[in-house]
Amino acid sequence: MAAVLDATADTAPNRGTTEMRRFLMTAVPLAIALYGVIPLVVGGQPYWLNVLTNACLLSFGSLGVWLTFSIGRVNIAQGAFALIGGYTTGVLTTMLGLSFWIALPLSGIVAATIGILIGWPLLRLRGIYFAMVTLSLTEAARLAFVNAGSVGHGVLNIPNPPGINSPLAFYLFAATMLLAGFVAIWRLNVSRIGWVFRSMRQNEELASSIGIDIARFRVLAFAICCFMGGIAGGCFASLQQNIYPQTYTVADSINFMLYCFLGGLEFVLGPIVGTFALVIAFELLRSIQEYQALVYGILMIVVMLFLPNGLLSLRGLISRRAGGAK
Amino acid sequence: MSILKVEGLTKQFGGLTAVNNVSFDVDEGQVLSVIGPNGAGKSTLFKLISSFLAPTSGQVRYRGEVVSGLKPHLVARKGIVRTFQETTVFKEMTAFDNVVIGHQLGQHAGPLGVFLSTRAARADEARFRESADEILDYLGLGHVRNELARNLPHGYLRSLGIAIAMAAQPKLLLLDEPFAGMNVDETDRAVTMVEGIRRRGITVLLVEHDMRAVMRISDRIVVISFGSKIAEGTPEEIRANEAVIEAYLGQDDEAIGH
Numbered sequence: 332m333a334a335v336l337d338a339t340a341d342t343a344p345n346r347g348t349t350e351m352r353r354f355l356m357t358a359v360p361l362a363i364a365l366y367g368v369i370p371l372v373v374g375g376q377p378y379w380l381n382v383l384t385n386a387c388l389l390s391f392g393s394l395g396v397w398l399t400f401s402i403g404r405v406n407i408a409q410g411a412f413a414l415i416g417g418y419t420t421g422v423l424t425t426m427l428g429l430s431f432w433i434a435l436p437l438s439g440i441v442a443a444t445i446g447i448l449i450g451w452p453l454l455r456l457r458g459i460y461f462a463m464v465t466l467s468l469t470e471a472a473r474l475a476f477v478n479a480g481s482v483g484h485g486v487l488n489i490p491n492p493p494g495i496n497s498p499l500a501f502y503l504f505a506a507t508m509l510l511a512g513f514v515a516i517w518r519l520n521v522s523r524i525g526w527v528f529r530s531m532r533q534n535e536e537l538a539s540s541i542g543i544d545i546a547r548f549r550v551l552a553f554a555i556c557c558f559m560g561g562i563a564g565g566c567f568a569s570l571q572q573n574i575y576p577q578t579y580t581v582a583d584s585i586n587f588m589l590y591c592f593l594g595g596l597e598f599v600l601g602p603i604v605g606t607f608a609l610v611i612a613f614e615l616l617r618s619i620q621e622y623q624a625l626v627y628g629i630l631m632i633v634v635m636l637f638l639p640n641g642l643l644s645l646r647g648l649i650s651r652r653a654g655g656a657k
Numbered sequence: 658m659s660i661l662k663v664e665g666l667t668k669q670f671g672g673l674t675a676v677n678n679v680s681f682d683v684d685e686g687q688v689l690s691v692i693g694p695n696g697a698g699k700s701t702l703f704k705l706i707s708s709f710l711a712p713t714s715g716q717v718r719y720r721g722e723v724v725s726g727l728k729p730h731l732v733a734r735k736g737i738v739r740t741f742q743e744t745t746v747f748k749e750m751t752a753f754d755n756v757v758i759g760h761q762l763g764q765h766a767g768p769l770g771v772f773l774s775t776r777a778a779r780a781d782e783a784r785f786r787e788s789a790d791e792i793l794d795y796l797g798l799g800h801v802r803n804e805l806a807r808n809l810p811h812g813y814l815r816s817l818g819i820a821i822a823m824a825a826q827p828k829l830l831l832l833d834e835p836f837a838g839m840n841v842d843e844t845d846r847a848v849t850m851v852e853g854i855r856r857r858g859i860t861v862l863l864v865e866h867d868m869r870a871v872m873r874i875s876d877r878i879v880v881i882s883f884g885s886k887i888a889e890g891t892p893e894e895i896r897a898n899e900a901v902i903e904a905y906l907g908q909d910d911e912a913i914g915h
Contacts, residue, residue, distance in 0.1 A: 523778070
């Protein structure tokens with residue numbers, strides 16, 4: 332029934348309007364939460380501002396991981412690229428004296444370049460094989476930095492971004508980055524590139540049979556992911572004013588993936604909701620100390636069990652209950 | 658005028674020779690069918706021609722140019738587009754979106770243009786959508802345009818697979834067992850569809866098991882058995898060919914296609 336109704340409405344200009352409405356219905360609440368609700372609630376608490384700044388940056392990184400999910404690859408390497416970005420920003424600002432505003436995009440570009448070089452051969456792998464290799468990449472990156480001579484013990488005294496020196500300013504900066512990342516990925520996802528990515532997830536052979544250069548598009552998705560990881564790491568290094576080989580570990584890479592799962596792989600908002608939910612839950616559970624990991628684990632299992640399509644699938648469930656149709 | 662030349666095509670898997678020194682030409686505008694009993698090497702030959710498999714020796718020439726060994730998407734770019742056996746479609750998309758994505762080769766705008774939704778990208782998209790509706794209507798899928806492919810009845814999926822391939826604007830369409838598992842009515846409709854495709858000036862090469870349908874629509878037929886070509890000719894010639902009768906009689910009844 333719904334499909335029949337859609338059929339009459341689905342002419343070209345209407346599709347554009349529907350997409351714009353859907354975008355605004357997600358982007359506006361996100362902007363209100365980031366710029367209004369969060370500063371109002373925790374604006375005076377530097378600790379929580381710091382936590383939420385971190386959540387914004389991690390969300391930015393998981394948006395990239397979400398994109399590699401959209402081509403059907405489980406990517407557990409984002410920690411490695413965040414580390415690469417963090418080190419790039421650290422080295423460029425402290426040793427070469429570059430401005431943060433130049434070092435930050437360069438961090439993304441360096442991470443993306445390494446991603447392209449590594450991704451080109453690796454992305455032929457699928458399923459568990461790709462996941463396992465990316466998992467080991469994170470550890471490989473850590474070991475590489477440990478053995479990287481003078482920076483092996485970390486880069487210290489990384490300057491904050493110029494003009495951004497209060498916790499609130501840094502939070503607003505991170506929130507703006509996140510919103511920009513969200514808009515970019517949303518746009519990519521609704522564009523034909525997003526359709527090509529999804530076609531590859533559904534059947535790579537069929538996609539290549541109609542002339543889609545699957546190797547190139549796989550690398551494109553992975554490079555954008557690595558770029559976002561690099562940017563997130565660069566911002567984080569500048570916020571913390573330091574970066575160590577153990578700043579991002581295998582556990583962080585796994586978390587990036589979990590954020591996407593938890594939020595929902597079908598929604599661009601998914602990785603953001605997943606990241607905030609997990610980061611905040613982890614902080615709240617800090618008070619129960621040794622049971623933190625246990626409760627955290629149980630919560631994860633419960634969510635996966637009852638909401639296998641992620642937290643955002645709740646929205647669909649609720650509106651279906653309320654309205655009946657759709 | 659031959660559009661495709663298959664020259665001494667051979668494929669070995671370890672010690673097994675699946676396709677052995679097969680040669681034939683496909684003339685432009687014709688329907689050529691490759692038939693053979695079960696296990697004759699039809700599928701392997703099909704994959705070799707569509708470049709989803711590289712030959713051990715021999716080559717495939719398209720308009721004089723060697724295309725065997727190229728990546729599948731490059732072969733598609735030249736105008737050779739294949740379909741798949743069974744029901745290979747983008748299951749999580751609507752029928753309409755399946756065909757729209759099939760237009761990838763017609764894209765003028767680059768990735769950045771697509772991302773920024775430039776005028777060229779919007780023009781591409783409008784053209785694809787119009788053409789997708791035309792193809793869906795043409796293949797009798799117009800009324801299921803907004804259904805998710807995974808919800809479509811089995812019979813529609815093969816048509817949808819052909820619709821996706823048609824969207825890529827092939828000069829040469831390779832059909833992998835287009836009549837397999839169809840009843841008489843469905844086969845009739847599929848035969849009409851293939852004839853329509855041919856009337857559009859598209860050369861068709863198909864690999865098929867069902868002798869009856871093949872006899873009706875083919876200009877020429879190539880018969881392979883145990884990997885080797887045993888006969889080639891018009892349907893009448895093939896029907897009278899001793900070697901073909903023997904090859905098919907050597908199989909169980911089902912293989913003859915009732």
